[in-house]
Each structure stands twice: as structure tokens, then as C-alpha cells.
Amino acid sequence: MQFRSVDLPSIGTKYELETETRDTLAIIYQQSGAIQVYITPAEGGEGCSASLKDVEARRLGNILTGAIMEAEPEGIEIAFSALEDLRISVHTYIVGNSAVGCCIGDLQIRKKTGATVVAVSRKGRNTINPGPGFVFEEGDALVVIGEAEQLKEFEQVVLGR
Amino acid sequence: MMQGIGAGLAICVGVALLARKFSFPAIPCYILAGLIAGRSGLSIVLPDPGTELLTRLGLLFLLFSMGLALTPARIRSSGSVFAGSGAIDLAVNLPLGIGASLLLGFGFAEALLLGSALYITSSAMALASLIENRRLALRESETVVWLMIFEDLVLVVIIAILATSGGGAAITLALMAGVIAAFFIACHILKKPLQRLLSRDDDLPLVFTFAVVPVAAVIADILAIPETLTAIGAGAALAMTQPRDLERLAKPFRDVFIVVFFFFFGAGIELAAGLPLAAVAILAAVAVGSKLISGLLIGTAIHRSPSAGLEIWSHTTARGEFSIALAAISGSAMVSGTVAPVVIVTAFAGAVLGKNAAAIRRRFAARNVP
Numbered sequence: 100m101q102f103r104s105v106d107l108p109s110i111g112t113k114y115e116l117e118t119e120t121r122d123t124l125a126i127i128y129q130q131s132g133a134i135q136v137y138i139t140p141a142e143g144g145e146g147c148s149a150s151l152k153d154v155e156a157r158r159l160g161n162i163l164t165g166a167i168m169e170a171e172p173e174g175i176e177i178a179f180s181a182l183e184d185l186r187i188s189v190h191t192y193i194v195g196n197s198a199v200g201c202c203i204g205d206l207q208i209r210k211k212t213g214a215t216v217v218a219v220s221r222k223g224r225n226t227i228n229p230g231p232g233f234v235f236e237e238g239d240a241l242v243v244i245g246e247a248e249q250l251k252e253f254e255q256v257v258l259g260r
Numbered sequence: 261m262m263q264g265i266g267a268g269l270a271i272c273v274g275v276a277l278l279a280r281k282f283s284f285p286a287i288p289c290y291i292l293a294g295l296i297a298g299r300s301g302l303s304i305v306l307p308d309p310g311t312e313l314l315t316r317l318g319l320l321f322l323l324f325s326m327g328l329a330l331t332p333a334r335i336r337s338s339g340s341v342f343a344g345s346g347a348i349d350l351a352v353n354l355p356l357g358i359g360a361s362l363l364l365g366f367g368f369a370e371a372l373l374l375g376s377a378l379y380i381t382s383s384a385m386a387l388a389s390l391i392e393n394r395r396l397a398l399r400e401s402e403t404v405v406w407l408m409i410f411e412d413l414v415l416v417v418i419i420a421i422l423a424t425s426g427g428g429a430a431i432t433l434a435l436m437a438g439v440i441a442a443f444f445i446a447c448h449i450l451k452k453p454l455q456r457l458l459s460r461d462d463d464l465p466l467v468f469t470f471a472v473v474p475v476a477a478v479i480a481d482i483l484a485i486p487e488t489l490t491a492i493g494a495g496a497a498l499a500m501t502q503p504r505d506l507e508r509l510a511k512p513f514r515d516v517f518i519v520v521f522f523f524f525f526g527a528g529i530e531l532a533a534g535l536p537l538a539a540v541a542i543l544a545a546v547a548v549g550s551k552l553i554s555g556l557l558i559g560t561a562i563h564r565s566p567s568a569g570l571e572i573w574s575h576t577t578a579r580g581e582f583s584i585a586l587a588a589i590s591g592s593a594m595v596s597g598t599v600a601p602v603v604i605v606t607a608f609a610g611a612v613l614g615k616n617a618a619a620i621r622r623r624f625a626a627r628n629v630p
Contacts, residue, residue: 108329125397137397148394
């Protein structure tokens with residue numbers, strides 16, 4: 100793997116990565132905040148490119164690092180040895196179109212589903228225990244806690260799945 | 261006094277919306293709109309003292325921002341590509357531009373000016389072309405970016421030469437060198453306090469950034485040297501402190517004033533003072549052709565491929581803000597009347613070339629395969 104970074108005055112910074120298969124990835128962080136990603140295959144075929152906003156780039160980065168905010172949300176189930184019949188699930192979700200602009204109170208999340216939103220990660224900032232007035236934005240990553248059934252309900256009611 | 265600014269900017273907003281819709285560069289559209297609305301056209305919006313002040317600020321902020329990008333550390337890091345491609349570009353385009361101007365009957369001083377205006381590519385349009393046409397992954401794009409910086413340095417030299425064309429050349433030259441050196445020394449000594457000032461989170465960084473430009477102009481006025489040069493010098497010296505912050509702070513001023521500058525440059529032009537249409541067409545053809553020659557040479561020398569040269573050509577054909585700046589500095593109606601149509605033609609040609617860069621290279625490659 101070869102890595103190289105160059106300063107492009109008045110444009111931004113370019114990062115170039117050559118993979119083991121000799122494909123080339125170039126990422127340009129523009130001064131304007133926008134990000135361009137280029138992929139050029141080793142041989143044959145046209146390269147392709149994409150332009151990303153910072154939120155989109157962060158999500159892409161999270162997918163690539165395999166961190167908690169995966170596009171395929173992940174969850175864990177907690178069981179306590181002293182409380183045998185208590186099984187709590189913690190699950191992450193990314194806010195999609197259907198919930199954007201709604202606040203937690205309006206959606207009546209706890210009343211309708213029984214689940215609770217315990218944290219929201221937005222643009223690298225975390226809000227722990229968001230209040231009923233908290234308004235969801237596109238791309239917010241939610242940490243939701245509840246029983247498995249309640250989380251299923253949450254997916255249906257809030258995310259419309 | 262506000263009529264000109266109001267009417268001009270209102271027109272420009274409409275023009276820019278249209279240009280963006282068809283993803284065309286806005287700079288030639290502003291000039292064209294000025295030409296149509298101004299002295300050579302309908303005469304409905306004419307320059308007045310109010311617009312003259314903003315126009316002047318537009319030019320100075322353009323050059324100040326350019327100076328901010330000219331940090332010595334950056335230039336050192338660019339290495340031989342920078343000097344090599346820049347030298348080829350200069351050696352091909354400047355003589356061709358001057359030669360063509362001389363053949364068309366300009367005097368030597370005007371030919372030098374016109375040649376310089378034909379030599380210098382629009383950095384704004386070249387960079388926008390690379391970004392919007394998604395060419396940044398290519399190594400050629402790096403060459404183009406460094407080429408723009410090299411041309412900026414040459415522009416500084418050209419402005420200095422133009423200032424010394426009158427009497428007392430040695431004194432003027434020494435004064436200019438002295439002032440720039442003084443700016444650098446001052447910024448070196450005051451580096452820490454300046455950095456603290458620019459890192460504040462109130463309105464002072466913005467006020468300071470704005471103030472730098474008029475103050476640089478006042479210093480130039482007192483010493484009778486060009487204010488364009490002190491604006492560049494102030495930018496280059498301040499780039500030692502917080503260049504990224506300064507670029508961000510100066511951007512809104514530059515973006516607004518420069519639109520006024522382009523529009524009223526167009527509005528103030530008397531096309532009749534320039535060359536006849538046929539001569540303008542010849543100059544525009546020379547401008548496009550000379551960048552093709554230099555592009556091919558640079559592509560062959562730096563990237564070992566003429567195809568890379570076509571890529572460089574596609575993005576560096578558009579002349580723009582700096583050509584207009586040189587014409588404005590000269591104050592010659594004849595030069596301005598000639599540069600404006602050349603800028604419009606090359607900018608539109610450059611936009612078409614930039615969009616089709618990949619197709620041009622493919623066609624070229626197909627022809628070269630036996």
C-alpha cells in the first residue's frame with residue numbers, strides 16, 4: 100500500500116492511496132468543506148468519482164472503519180446474571196427521511212414503542228438522554244435501548260421499516 | 261451613488277444564476293453583462309464614484325488573496341515540476357502574445373501589457389474546471405495548480421516592471437523591494453500577536469482582514485508605488501501567520517467586490533477603442549493556440565505524454581481575472597477594449613474544453629493507435 104498526500108493551493112489537500120491490487124484511490128478535501136473521491140482501476144476501464152458532503156463522508160468513513168455507526172445498524176443484547184429474565188437490547192439506527200424534522204415528543208416514541216433514545220450522535224457531537232424537544236436531522240445516529248420487541252416496534256413506527 | 265452598485269449587482273445575481281444553471285464560468289458572463297448594460301451597449305448602468313471605489317477594492321482583494329497563496333514553504337515543497345512547467349508556459353505564451361500584439365500594430369509598451377494579459381491564465385477558472393469536471397485525481401491537475409502559482413509570481417514581476425516604466429526606475433524598484441521586505445519583517449516579528457488576533461472568536465479577525473487592504477493601499481499611495489503590489493505583498497507576508505484563516509476571512513470581501521470589478525470593467529469599456537473584430541479573433545486564436553503548444557510541451561516534459569498536455573491545455577485556456585486586472589491597471593482604453601473580448605472568447609472556449617477534456621484525450625489516443 101502506497102500513501103501520498105499533497106497540498107493543492109487554493110483547492111485543498113489530496114490524499115492518494117494505491118492498493119495492493121494497484122487500484123488508485125484519491126480523496127480531495129476541498130477548502131470549501133466538500134470532499135471528492137476518485138477511484139481509478141489498475142488497468143482498463145474508466146475511473147469514477149463521487150462528490151460528498153461532510154456528513155456523507157463521515158458516514159462513509161464509519162462504514163470503512165467498521166465503527167459503531169454502520170450503515171447496517173448493529174445491536175447488542177445485555178443480560179444480567181442477577182436478573183435472569185431481564186434482557187435489554189441496545190441498538191444503533193441512522194435517522195432516515197421519515198423521521199427527519201420530527202422531535203422525540205411528537206413521535207411519541209416511548210408511548211408507542213416502549214423503547215428509549217438514550218443518545219444521538221450528530222456530526223461528531225453526542226447528545227446523551229435527548230429531551231422530548233430534540234429534533235432529528237438527516238444522518239443522526241441514534242442509540243436506542245429497550246427489549247427486542249420494543250426495538251422492532253421502534254423500527255416500524257419511527258423509521259417506517 | 262448607490263444606483264450603479266445596486267443595479268450592477270442585481271444584474272450580476274441574475275447572470276450568475278443563469279451561468280450556474282448551465283454550469284458555465286461566471287467571470288466572462290459578468291463582463292459580458294457589463295458590456296451589454298454599459299457604455300458599449302445600452303448605457304443603462306454606468307460606472308460612478310461609488311462603483312469605482314468597490315471596483316478598486318475588488319482588484320486589491322483579488323491580489324491580496326492571491327498573495328496569501330504565495331507562501332514560500334508551499335513553493336519550496338513543489339519542487340522541479342513547478343519551475344519546469346512554469347518556465348515552459350512563460351517561454352511559449354509571453355513571446356507569442358507580445359509578438360502577435362506587435363504584428364497587429366500595437367506599440368511596444370502596449371504589446372508587453374497585452375502579451376502579459378494573454379499569457380496569464382485565469383486561476384479561478386482553471387481550478388473550478390479541475391474541481392467541477394472531476395479531474396483532481398490526475399497528476400496533471402497538480403501540474404496545473406502549480407502552474408497557476410508560478411503565473412502569479414510572474415504577475416508580481418510584471419506589475420513591478422509596469423510601475424518602473426516611467427522615470428526613476430531604480431528608486432521605484434528599491435522602494436517596492438523595501439516595502440515588501442518591511443512587510444515580511446513586520447509579520448515575522450509580530451507573528452505571535454497576529455496569530456492571537458486572527459484566532460479570536462469575535463468580529464476582530466474580520467475587521468482586521470478588511471483593514472489590511474486599504475492600509476496597504478495608503479502605504480502605496482504615500483510612497484508612490486502601485487497599490488496592487490503592496491496588496492500582494494501584504495497577503496504574502498501575512499501568509500506566514502494564519503493563511504487558512506485569512507483566506508476564509510478575505511473570501512466574502514473578495515467574492516462581492518470582484519463581481520463589481522468584473523461587471524464595471526465591462527460597463528466602462530468602449531469596444532470601439534479596441535481592435536476591430538477580425539484582429540480580436542486573431543488574438544483569441546493565438547491565446548488558445550499558444551496554451552496548446554505550451555500544454556503539449558509541458559505534458560511531454562513533465563508527464564512524458566502529449567495526451568497529458570491536452571489535459572493541461574483544456575484547463576488553462578481560459579483567461580480571466582488577472583488579464584482583466586492587468587488591463588485595468590494599465591488604464592489604457594485600447595488594451596481594455598481588446599482584452600475584454602479575448603477574455604470572453606477564451607473563457608467560453610476553456611469551459612467547453614474543460615468539460616470535454618476526457619473525450620479529447622480519448623480521441624487523441626484512438627488516433628495514435630495504429
